[in-house]
Amino acid sequence: MKIESVKCSLCKCDCLRVHSPEVSVTSESRLLNKPSTLWSCQGCGHFMTSVDVDWGEYYRSTYDATLVDGGADEIVSTKDGSTVFRTDLDFALYREKVLDRVSKDAAILEFGAGHGRIVGRTVAAGYQNVTAFDLGEKYQTSLLRWLPEERVAIGRRPVGRFDVVCSFFVLEHDTDPRGSLEYLRSVCSERAIVYLVVPNYERNAGDLACADHVQHFHPERFAALAEEAGFAVTELDCDSAVGATIIVGHASTVQVELDAPRMADLRDRAWRAAAPYRSLVERLELVQSELSEVKSLYLYGAGFYATMASAMLPNARVSGVFDQNPRKHGLERLGALVASPDAIEQAGYIDSTLLVCLNPEISAKVGGRFAPHFRRVQCL
Ligand SMILES: [Zn+2]
Structure with missing residues (x-):
């Protein structure tokens, strides 16, 4: 079934078809035997990919967040050109930008924790009040290695008040990233820290060809989305990990609204960044x-x-x-x-x-x- 049109999942405007690659490859380097299409939003410039796949079912059953600390990890390039394992870099940056600034009993929520590559290191570093959320039952056993049962939430979003909310390479897979960010904002304590990592196609063009990345965030659009959801962004880092955007911020009482000039500016930036x-x-x-x-x-x-x-x-x-x-x-x-x-x-x-x-x-x-x-x- 060919998908004829889509609406932007961030601003609801119509999207235009950009490209339908000959082959569809997922972030796990798996070939999908279905065509995918890259779309560009005519309102805010956001890029999206559509494939005729039931993503809810796919993430529960087929997809396996294969990154495992010490196991099948990826290598990535850093600012100085050296290469390191992804988990080493992700955790080092998270520690420097967030964990070192909160107490060891801070209530931390990781949204989309997978097999717990970051959760495990967080607990090992002495942070005891960590809660993990993910969709697939298959992650439960891994997460229970690190966390008590009441802090492993599978399929059902935890309620409560958290001092840190974070996610690592999750929101690009999410069909409703705005809803997820609004949920994360709703479980924040006053001035809670938010830490989000997503791919950056401006520094890794293949992201726009990645079939299961439903969302392709331009860094500025991603920061604007976080502000629309009620976070104040204090740092937008596109350099520390090549091909990744990192946002640091905190819960705010202000929800930013994007006016027409801002939307036009974001649209121009996104298009240029896709060169x-x-x-x-x-x-x-x-x-x-x-x-x-x-x-x-x-x-x-x-x-x-x-x-x-x-x-x-x-x-x-x-x-x-x-x-x-x-x-x-x-x-x-x-x-x-x-x-x-x-x-x-x-x-x-x-x-x-x-x-x-x-x-x-x-x-x-x-x-x-x-x-x-x-x-x-x-x-x-
Ligand atoms: Zn849009």
Whole structure:
């Protein structure tokens, strides 16, 4: 079923169709056998993705928030260009910006806690009054490792008064992020701290191609939404984690309303910020026309971008996959075993092509490093 039109889930205006990618890939690097469509709101500029999937059912059953502290974690780039495990970075920033500023008995609510990668570290750091909410029963056992039963809420939003409300990479999956933020505001104690992390497509263009990210927030639009829901935003950080937006603020008695000039400004900003995505789409089309029959193709990156690129090249033979994440080494991905990039300098690939499948913001740098070892290096 083709979805003909959608209304913006933030401002209710009509959205225009921007693009329907040839392949739909989820944030878990899974291929969906259904087309997705990217939409742009004509009111506030917000981007949304629609796929013919029952998301409520999907998150309860199919989706598994695979990020596990110490397990299948991702690696991410930081401000200085170094790479770290996502949970290490997420927790370090959260600790610095929030936890170090509240007492150890502060009542903390994590909205969409998954398997408890942040909850676990929060409890281990001595914060005892932590409550976790998520949708899927499958998270219950993991969360009970850290929390007593009365502080694990599955499917039913907890009531009460919290001194800190937070969520990490959750609201982009939420079909009603405004409703969720209003709920979070409703359970805040006076001057409670809010801490929210979502992807930022301006610094990681692939977010706009991610099929299960129903919402794609521009940083300024996200901050405005938090203010509409009754939070005062004190920090908007788009630099500490490449490709992520972090908001810090507190519960406020003021609910901001967006007037027409502000909406127009947000719309312009959102459209400009999507320029890297438009370039990515062009490069994917180029890759598809030039590399479709390549007999010896190596991929750098074993995640989202590699899944998308390889699905667009069904006739190319993937001879190997490289990834910097040691937790992926030796696993099978896209028809080959994942190896460390260190292997590149030790072997000869001079007859082969390397396709760098990483966040476009960093892919050129990686591609340049390995150019001497391949016949051709192409970056997404
Ligand atoms: Zn809108």
